[in-house]
Amino acid sequence: xxxxxxxxxxxxxxxxxxxxxxxxxxxxxxxxxxxxxxxxxxxxxxxxxxxxxxxxxxxxxxxxxxxxxxxxxxxxxxxxxxxxxxxxxxxxxxxxxxxxx
Amino acid sequence: xxxxxxxxxxxxxxxxxxxxxxxxxxxxxxxxxxxxxxxxxxxxxxxxxxxxxxxxxxxxxxxxxxxxxxxxxxxxxxxxxxxxxxxxxxxxxxxxxxxxxxxxxxxxxxxxxxxxxxxxxxxxxxxxxxxxxxxxxxxxxxxxxxxxxxxxxxxxxxxxxxxxxxx
Numbered sequence: 001x002x003x004x005x006x007x008x009x010x011x012x013x014x015x016x017x018x019x020x021x022x023x024x025x026x027x028x029x030x031x032x033x034x035x036x037x038x039x040x041x042x043x044x045x046x047x048x049x050x051x052x053x054x055x056x057x058x059x060x061x062x063x064x065x066x067x068x069x070x071x072x073x074x075x076x077x078x079x080x081x082x083x084x085x086x087x088x089x090x091x092x093x094x095x096x097x098x099x100x101x
Numbered sequence: 102x103x104x105x106x107x108x109x110x111x112x113x114x115x116x117x118x119x120x121x122x123x124x125x126x127x128x129x130x131x132x133x134x135x136x137x138x139x140x141x142x143x144x145x146x147x148x149x150x151x152x153x154x155x156x157x158x159x160x161x162x163x164x165x166x167x168x169x170x171x172x173x174x175x176x177x178x179x180x181x182x183x184x185x186x187x188x189x190x191x192x193x194x195x196x197x198x199x200x201x202x203x204x205x206x207x208x209x210x211x212x213x214x215x216x217x218x219x220x221x222x223x224x225x226x227x228x229x230x231x232x233x234x235x236x237x238x239x240x241x242x243x244x245x246x247x248x249x250x251x252x253x254x255x256x257x258x259x260x261x262x263x264x265x266x267x268x
Contacts, residue, residue, distance in 0.1 A: 003104055006210050006211070008145070009210040010207055011145075013206035015115065015142075016202070016203075018116070018119040020195075020198065020202055021123060021195060021196065022122065022123050024194070025123065025192055028128055028179075030170065030174060030177075034132060034170060035122075038119060038135060041142050041162070044142070044154075045145060045146075048146055048149050048151050052149045052150065052151060057236050060154050061233065061241050063151075063154055064233070064237070065248060067154075068252065069251065071166055073255075074166045074169055075169065075255050075256065076255050076259050079259035079260070079261075082176070083262050091177065
């Protein structure tokens with residue numbers, strides 16, 4: 001009847017790995033930011049699963065904070081994407097070589 | 102049995118949607134796939150009886166953050182990529198690295214001997230907004246205020262960055 005903890009951990013491991021591959025595969029800055037959000041989601045799932053199985057509410061408080069910081073991160077990250085697009089007219093990481101001279 | 106069926110269904114949809122996000126050519130489709138992942142994860146929070154976090158997940162992640170992503174994609178007018186990105190050395194390394202991380206995490210999960218792994222989940226009343234608010238506004242009041250300041254700074258910083266032009 002009960003769902004074991006390992007199921008949640010395995011699922012979030014799979015989601016996290018897909019997020020890692022997204023960051024490494026894709027060259028579109030916005031898709032890379034979305035992959036980071038996917039990884040944050042996987043970690044949140046792990047936190048809630050551990051917290052609920054331990055009967056401790058701190059896991060959920062931590063997830064609440066992670067979601068708030070993710071919102072701030074998305075806002076700043078997308079502002080940087082807009083700034084780069086205004087100056088370079090591209091969001092492809094292979095064409096952005098600010099430091100490579 | 103019902104809970105397990107729901108878990109398997111939501112988990113499968115989440116993994117398929119995450120892979121869809123990974124391989125979609127158009128950023129808009131990637132964003133829509135990611136919204137589906139987030140809704141599935143919210144459903145999984147419900148199976149863990151974390152109702153408040155599930156609602157916050159739908160409101161903040163699927164609602165606010167993904168709408169912001171879609172808004173920026175539409176604003177920049179990014180169409181689909183013209184051709185398939187070629188497979189090169191960098192992508193091979195990325196695939197190997199991702200697979201290694203997955204294997205490592207699954208291995209650790211499968212061989213864990215901690216008693217917590219065998220513990221049965223007793224759905225106590227820990228997920229309600231009342232219980233979370235009690236903790237958030239007493240023990241974690243200071244971090245809560247700091248998060249408020251962080252969001253303010255991020256808002257101001259986002260406006261400044263988006264307005265700025267380099268020479």
